Amino acid sequence: MEKWLLASKFALVGYVALTLLDGQNPSVILLFCLLYICSNLAINIFHQSIFKQIMSLVTVVLVIVATSYVDPVFILLLPLNIGEWINRWTGHYLLPMVMVFLPVLLIGIELQVLYGVIAAISLIQVFMVSQFSKKVSYLEKNEDEMRHSINRLTKALNENKEYNRQLEYTIKLEERNRVSQEIHDQIGHNMAGALIQMEAAKRLIESDQAKAVELLQNAIHISSDGIESIRLTLKNLKPKTEQMGVHRLKLIIDDFIVKHGLSTTFLYKGNIDLITPIQWKIIFENVTESLTNAIKYSDATNIHVDIHVLNQIIKIVIKDNGRGSLGYTKGLGIAGMEERAASVNGKVIVDGSDGFAVTTLLPLAN
Numbered sequence: 001m002e003k004w005l006l007a008s009k010f011a012l013v014g015y016v017a018l019t020l021l022d023g024q025n026p027s028v029i030l031l032f033c034l035l036y037i038c039s040n041l042a043i044n045i046f047h048q049s050i051f052k053q054i055m056s057l058v059t060v061v062l063v064i065v066a067t068s069y070v071d072p073v074f075i076l077l078l079p080l081n082i083g084e085w086i087n088r089w090t091g092h093y094l095l096p097m098v099m100v101f102l103p104v105l106l107i108g109i110e111l112q113v114l115y116g117v118i119a120a121i122s123l124i125q126v127f128m129v130s131q132f133s134k135k136v137s138y139l140e141k142n143e144d145e146m147r148h149s150i151n152r153l154t155k156a157l158n159e160n161k162e163y164n165r166q167l168e169y170t171i172k173l174e175e176r177n178r179v180s181q182e183i184h185d186q187i188g189h190n191m192a193g194a195l196i197q198m199e200a201a202k203r204l205i206e207s208d209q210a211k212a213v214e215l216l217q218n219a220i221h222i223s224s225d226g227i228e229s230i231r232l233t234l235k236n237l238k239p240k241t242e243q244m245g246v247h248r249l250k251l252i253i254d255d256f257i258v259k260h261g262l263s264t265t266f267l268y269k270g271n272i273d274l275i276t277p278i279q280w281k282i283i284f285e286n287v288t289e290s291l292t293n294a295i296k297y298s299d300a301t302n303i304h305v306d307i308h309v310l311n312q313i314i315k316i317v318i319k320d321n322g323r324g325s326l327g328y329t330k331g332l333g334i335a336g337m338e339e340r341a342a343s344v345n346g347k348v349i350v351d352g353s354d355g356f357a358v359t360t361l362l363p364l365a366n
Contacts, residue, residue, distance in 0.1 A: 005084060005129055009040050012077055012118070020071050032066040036077060043084075056085035075107055079119035083126040194222040245280040246272060252284060253305060256291050263302045264291070270309025276365050278344060283307070283316055283360070286337045286348070290318035290358045293333055298322025298356045312364055319357040334358075 013033050020029045039059040046052050059081045066074035107115060197219035201212040246268060253266050275283070287305060294300045300322035308315045330350075337360065338348045346362040 005080065005125060006040060006044055008122070008125060009077070009080055010037065012080065013037060016073055016076055019073055025070070028070055032062070032070055032074065035062055036066075040081075053085065056081060060085055072107060072111065075103060075111065076115060076118055078103060079115070079122035080125065083119075083122050084129075191223070191226050194219040194226065197222065245275055245283070248280075249284060249287065249305075249307075252288060253291075260295055262295065262300065264305065265302075266305045268307040268309075270307075272307070272309060274309055274364055275314060279314060279362050279365075282340045282344065282346070282362065283314075285340055286316065286358070286360050287318055289333045289337055293358075294318075294320045294322060294356065298324070300355065309364075314362040314364060316360040316362070317357060319355060321355045324355050325352040 013036050017029060017033045020026075036059065039055055039062060043052050043055045043059070046055060060078065063074055063077045063081060067078070103115065197215045201215035201219065204212040204215065250266060253264050256262070257264050291303060294303050298320050300320035303318065303320045306315075306317045306319075308317075334348070334350060337358065340346075341348045341360050341362060344362055346360060349359040349361070351357045351359070
């Protein structure tokens with residue numbers, strides 16, 4: 001924006017030079033014009049505010065000297081420079097307005113109208129440049145603050161990732177220690193007891209067969225208890241099908257809510273344990289595809305996901321409250337959902353009459 005002021009100053013000094021060069025002392029006129037141009041260029045070259053103010057004052061003094069000792073027409077250069085200088089010094093607009101129009105009372109009537117027009121245009125330009133500079137400074141300050149905030153949040157995010165990684169490792173280590181301790185306390189003791197009983201039976205098998213048989217029977221019971229302990233331990237380690245399926249689907253939906261901020265609900269009914277892993281895979285992929293389509297095409301504000309395990313089929317419905325479409329075109333997304341469902345003898349039904357609903361029907365495994 002300051003280049004606009006510089007261009008206006010050059011235009012004015014060019015007008016003054018063309019007006020006065022036909023008169024006397026053209027070399028003096030050109031000298032003052034060149035000094036004026038150089039001083040204004042210096043204002044834009046310096047970056048420190050104090051130097052800009054000094055050069056603005058020097059330019060004003062130069063114009064006053066040229067007006068007093070060379071030609072009164074040089075007064076036309078004064079409004080833009082004096083307005084700029086006072087605005088830089090005070091930051092106000094009333095004082096520049098008074099100071100710019102004050103010379104009207106001191107010049108000849110033949111220049112008053114032209115001076116008044118130039119003064120008015122100069123004040124408007126100074127005001128626009130000042131406002132623009134303040135806005136740029138404000139935006140730069142906000143940009144710096146946002147950059148610092150982003151850096152701070154990025155650092156916090158990386159720290160959280162590292163904390164989560166360490167927490168995950170700690171949880172795995174604790175679980176490994178727990179299982180190891182459980183095997184040592186229960187299964188290890190049972191196996192050791194069974195081994196002692198069998199060793200004793202081996203020693204008594206010739207001298208006291210009845211006692212040896214009793215010891216062997218005890219070893220069998222102890223071994224059976226150990227096997228049952230192993231089975232229970234493995235059962236506790238292996239998550240239920242419901243936990244694997246429903247919890248993973250909840251994670252998919254929660255991740256969708258976080259990314260897109262769309263209200264999404266999830267309900268399930270029936271015996272979820274009857275859903276096989278391959279059926280869960282189809283459900284995950286179809287639900288993900290339906291949620292993505294709802295964001296892209298339906299302008300929905302709410303999406304409902306419902307899984308209902310019936311006597312013979314699994315019914316999965318993903319319905320939104322968007323604009324819907326009766327004449328929708330089947331794209332790759334819907335075609336992919338149909339192919340996945342058909343791979344297990346299932347079916348996909350799409351309804352766009354009231355919002356958009358995608359229903360996947362999968363047969364229960366026999």
